[in-house]
Amino acid sequence: MVGDTGLRxxxxxVGVDLVRSDGAATLTLRxxxxxxxxxxxxxxxYFPTHLALLSEIxxxxxxxxxxxxxxxxxxxxDDPRARLAALARRYVDFGCRDRGMFELMFRHDLLESNHxxxxxxxxxxFEMAVDLISRARPGTGTPPTVLAGALWTNLHGIVELxxxxxxRLATGTDDVEPLLHAALEAHLGPMRxxx
Amino acid sequence: MVGDTGLRxxxxxVGVDLVRSDGAATLTLRxxxxxxxxxxxxxxxYFPTHLALLSEIxxxxxxxxxxxxxxxxxxxxDDPRARLAALARRYVDFGCRDRGMFELMFRHDLLESNHxxxxxxxxxxFEMAVDLISRARPGTGTPPTVLAGALWTNLHGIVELxxxxxxRLATGTDDVEPLLHAALEAHLGPMRxxx
DNA sequence: AGGCTCCGTAGACAGTGTCTACCAACTTGA
DNA sequence: TCAAGTTGGTAGACACTGTCTACGGAGCCT
Numbered sequence: 001m002v003g004d005t006g007l008r009x010x011x012x013x014v015g016v017d018l019v020r021s022d023g024a025a026t027l028t029l030r031x032x033x034x035x036x037x038x039x040x041x042x043x044x045x046y047f048p049t050h051l052a053l054l055s056e057i058x059x060x061x062x063x064x065x066x067x068x069x070x071x072x073x074x075x076x077x078d079d080p081r082a083r084l085a086a087l088a089r090r091y092v093d094f095g096c097r098d099r100g101m102f103e104l105m106f107r108h109d110l111l112e113s114n115h116x117x118x119x120x121x122x123x124x125x126f127e128m129a130v131d132l133i134s135r136a137r138p139g140t141g142t143p144p145t146v147l148a149g150a151l152w153t154n155l156h157g158i159v160e161l162x163x164x165x166x167x168r169l170a171t172g173t174d175d176v177e178p179l180l181h182a183a184l185e186a187h188l189g190p191m192r193x194x195x
Numbered sequence: 196m197v198g199d200t201g202l203r204x205x206x207x208x209v210g211v212d213l214v215r216s217d218g219a220a221t222l223t224l225r226x227x228x229x230x231x232x233x234x235x236x237x238x239x240x241y242f243p244t245h246l247a248l249l250s251e252i253x254x255x256x257x258x259x260x261x262x263x264x265x266x267x268x269x270x271x272x273d274d275p276r277a278r279l280a281a282l283a284r285r286y287v288d289f290g291c292r293d294r295g296m297f298e299l300m301f302r303h304d305l306l307e308s309n310h311x312x313x314x315x316x317x318x319x320x321f322e323m324a325v326d327l328i329s330r331a332r333p334g335t336g337t338p339p340t341v342l343a344g345a346l347w348t349n350l351h352g353i354v355e356l357x358x359x360x361x362x363r364l365a366t367g368t369d370d371v372e373p374l375l376h377a378a379l380e381a382h383l384g385p386m387r388x389x390x
Numbered sequence: 391a392g393g394c395t396c397c398g399t400a401g402a403c404a405g406t407g408t409c410t411a412c413c414a415a416c417t418t419g420a
Numbered sequence: 421t422c423a424a425g426t427t428g429g430t431a432g433a434c435a436c437t438g439t440c441t442a443c444g445g446a447g448c449c450t
Contacts, residue, residue: 040438041441049439106359108359119359119364142377150353150377154378164306166314169314224407240429
């Protein structure tokens, strides 16, 4: 399966490269086909619709993010709070660095044609967070899914509003570090100064 | 200016109604023109581009949200924490109820054609939050803009991920109340049970 | 060889945003 | 009063999009 030269895989790969280099707006069906060197009708053989292809591209984004976070956690001490902070920092870093892909992954119109797969792709990440937070903050009355959700939404909002440009407007810089630090302190309690 | 029958105002109003009733995807230039009863070229007399019209529509969304929150704060006790909680609840409620408009307001591609106006429309809200949080949590080492930003991003992420559908997936329901409560406790300290 | 399925091409269609030419009505100036 | 100019909208063309359908050429199997 390495170096899969099939058109289906090539289309997805072209899409991934394209969204990374030129942003989410350039991901038209015909442009992807063009860069893959095939006619505009060819993708239809593998993807019933444009959105189905985009969903597949987005799925690789979730896989990539999951892999990055898994790798990050592997190189991390065993303290649940430190691990959560590392996870959080990776998530935000991914969203800021891989802007187009992040935007694609959470596009609302992708879901309607893809009720199952895409949302599920985010579940492993969420479960990591739930597991960590139930160990970092045991004995709270609040269910760990809610605690993890509150943290996740905070991270997600940081990325979203930073990429929207309101950080620069409100705090004078695009640096997410102060916000991230404040968010972690809010959800996990006092942290030592950021690394 | 009441009952302004000019085409410019009518186009914006049609857009507002349309995004509320049919969602953000139906906001094509030609559809707006059609529903306003004019030809597809007419809007060009008032808006140089499609995105300029969309920006104007989004701006009314920010104005509406600002008005709603101002009204909410007017009917609220003087306690900064209670006021912040009310502001937060209104923000999230707006984003969940007025989904299409919320999506439009924070569309990334609207900003490029509108470097100034649109982002600025969100500033008054942010400044309310900064003011309230500097009174609710004085003496923290963290600047109030950062504290307010951390809270705002949390609220924003709650809306975004709820509308994306991950709340239902992660917590089994679309109800934002537990998450909102957890977020408020995280950023403001222990709260009494939600109203 | 004859069928057959796979896989991609090519063209049509309706829809989009933008641009340009046109034109009718109203305002303005001498 | 009448001519000129401005305002505000129409209508059609253009390039582009996603989808659909008819076609064709390999390769394979009996």
